[in-house]
Amino acid sequence: LRRLPKRACGDSMPCMARQPKFDASMRFVVLHGKDSFLLQRYASDLEAVLAAAHGEIDRIVFDGSETDLATVLDEVRTFDLLAQHKLVIVDAADVFLASKDGTVTPRKGMERYAEAPVDSATLLLRAETWRPGNLDKIVKKVGLVHKIQPLNEVDTVRWCVGRAGKEHGCEIDASAAELLVRRIGLGLTRLDSELGKLAANAAPRTMITHDDVVEMVGLSREEQAWEIQSVMLGGKPGAAMSKLGELLDVSRQPRELMVWAI
DSSP states (O other): OTTSOOOOOTTSSOOOTTSOOOOTTOOEEEEEOSOHHHHHHHHHHHHHHHHHHHSSEEEEEEETTTOOHHHHHHHHHSOOSSOSEEEEEEESHHHHHHSOOTTSOHHHHHHHHHHSOOTTEEEEEEESSOOOSHHHHHHHHHEEEEEOOOOOHHHHHHHHHHHHHHHSSOEEOHHHHHHHHHHHOSOHHHHHHHHHHHHHHHTTOSEEOHHHHHHHSOOOHHHHHTHHHHHHTTTOHHHHHHHHHIIIIISOOOHHHHHHHO
16 A cells, blocks of 8 residues: 555545546436445535536435335425425335336336436436346436445555545544554445544544554454464463353354364
8 A cells, every 4th residue: 555656535435437527417316225325425516516506505305215106206296495406316126117007117116216307306316236127228318326345455545544634634644544444344334433433433533544543443344363372371270261152152152263263
């Protein structure tokens, strides 16, 4: 990581080509991927683009597992007297499209709507999983279908560095960011939560150090498994058996990993 050229992104996101490119003319957008943080973030980016072109945006969010096609279409087609443009979001869109809704399935209904969307609203479908089909082809004519790729480890470390400074008012050095990602993983939502805790703990200092992460962030499952080695090497069978029981029964460590560590 330290050998890579330093790149700064003003929005605390990695400088990557796979970010979606929105414009105010889009009337139908599909975002799908496993990272809930990026699903939320890109929706906010879309809203900002629409607001820059239309002024105040009315944002309406539906749970796709609980709503129906008629409700969504009624909301999209109803003109808002208080805002020039509205952003209608359907979460769990994969569940929504797979449901049954009278004689017309939601997927078919969305295909028909995408062929002639209203100009006063943008419809955004968000989902963790997505089944490509005819809807994708139609949507791309009036908007965007974007698959959110998970960040790799290097990009996630860069994201942590940018996010700490922009959102939490505290810098984090590269070694601390690397350790944080190694212990927490690549999930941005949890990383953001840990960055907030670390920044609060570090105050009044404005730098999160490697030692801060060691002290505040628990060991990863892989690191916990290797704790058995130091206890066994201490030469006390009772302590070793107690630690083994703790790792297997309390921490639920994989037995295969435990055997390898031993």
